[in-house]
Amino acid sequence: MPYKSRSSFQLSALPVTIFAHLIVIAVTTLVLVWLLHFREGLAFKSVIKAKIFNVHPLLMTVGFILMGGEAIMAYKSIPGTRNVQKGFHLTLHFIAFLSGIVGIYAVFKFHNELDIPDMYTLHSWLGMSTICLFGLQWLIAAFSFWWPRAEKQSRARLAPWHVFLGMVIFLMAILSAETGLLEKFLFLGLYRSREAMIVNFTGLLLLIFGISVGLTVLLPQS
Numbered sequence: 748m749p750y751k752s753r754s755s756f757q758l759s760a761l762p763v764t765i766f767a768h769l770i771v772i773a774v775t776t777l778v779l780v781w782l783l784h785f786r787e788g789l790a791f792k793s794v795i796k797a798k799i800f801n802v803h804p805l806l807m808t809v810g811f812i813l814m815g816g817e818a819i820m821a822y823k824s825i826p827g828t829r830n831v832q833k834g835f836h837l838t839l840h841f842i843a844f845l846s847g848i849v850g851i852y853a854v855f856k857f858h859n860e861l862d863i864p865d866m867y868t869l870h871s872w873l874g875m876s877t878i879c880l881f882g883l884q885w886l887i888a889a890f891s892f893w894w895p896r897a898e899k900q901s902r903a904r905l906a907p908w909h910v911f912l913g914m915v916i917f918l919m920a921i922l923s924a925e926t927g928l929l930e931k932f933l934f935l936g937l938y939r940s941r942e943a944m945i946v947n948f949t950g951l952l953l954l955i956f957g958i959s960v961g962l963t964v965l966l967p968q969s
């Protein structure tokens with residue numbers, strides 16, 4: 748049996764998807780506790796400008812990354828026909844994309860209202876490249892695999908590139924979140940505190956989430 752064969756892993760994707768779902772719950776809880784308990788809370792309009800900023804990490808982690816990861820795992824975690832899985836894959840990715848757009852809008856709004864310059868950090872460059880590539884990947888995939896739908900042969904040629912580039916973009920999103928969390932940690936001067944533990948564990952769990960999602964793509968469904 749060739750060592751690259753999916754079945755040679757001797758493991759199905761199911762336990763890994765369950766583990767990844769648990770991380771989704773853990774990260775969502777950590778981010779909410781961080782922003783609602785340790786920070787100022789959330790708002791789109793407020794005199795407390797930090798509330799506007801806080802919408803950014805919430806939507807980028809929970810809306811963009813966790814939802815995007817669930818979308819990728821849909822081919823392994825959603826029971827039903829391939830078309831049903833494809834419907835979930837496409838829709839969850841669309842929700843992730845919308846969250847990403849609103850999340851980035853929030854941080855631009857925050858910068859604008861406090862007269863802070865835009866796009867001067869590595870984090871912002873990585874983040875902007877990620878969201879642009881994500882939008883492009885979604886459009887190309889929707890035209891090729893959904894509507895109007897390319898011919899069977901073209902779809903088969905495109906599929907491995909779609910999967911590879913999809914994983915690259917997903918990992919870029921994780922990298923953006925890691926740099927964003929680190930940047931915020933330093934801006935806030937957190938050092939040794941309970942809040943620092945929450946921020947660091949969020950980053951660690953996001954990395955483990957990325958690895959788990961990557962593994963489910965390699966593993967067979969059953």
Ligand code: HEM
Nearest residue numbers: 804807855858865866868871874875920923924927928931
């Ligand atoms: C996929 C995840 C993320 C993406 C795509 C992303 C994207 C961006 C972009 C494009 C900006 C630039 C906005 C501007 O220049 O006005 C920005 C700013 C910022 N983000 Fe994120 N972000 C992500 C996650 C996070 C997370 C989890 C945090 C942690 C709290 C964070 C913290 C910040 C901070 C502090 C800024 C302002 C400073 C700067 O321009 O870099 N980001 N983000």
Ligand code: HEM
Nearest residue numbers: 819822837840881884885888889892893906910913914964
């Ligand atoms: C930016 C958004 C997207 C990303 C990051 C992405 C990523 C991925 C990944 C990583 C896989 C592999 C899943 C696995 O084999 O377990 C995959 C499969 C697939 N995706 Fe997407 N996807 C996106 C949007 C879409 C859209 C809008 C469609 C339209 C229907 C689509 C159609 C497919 C199909 C048909 C497959 C199966 C390919 C095969 O035969 O191996 N994707 N996608």
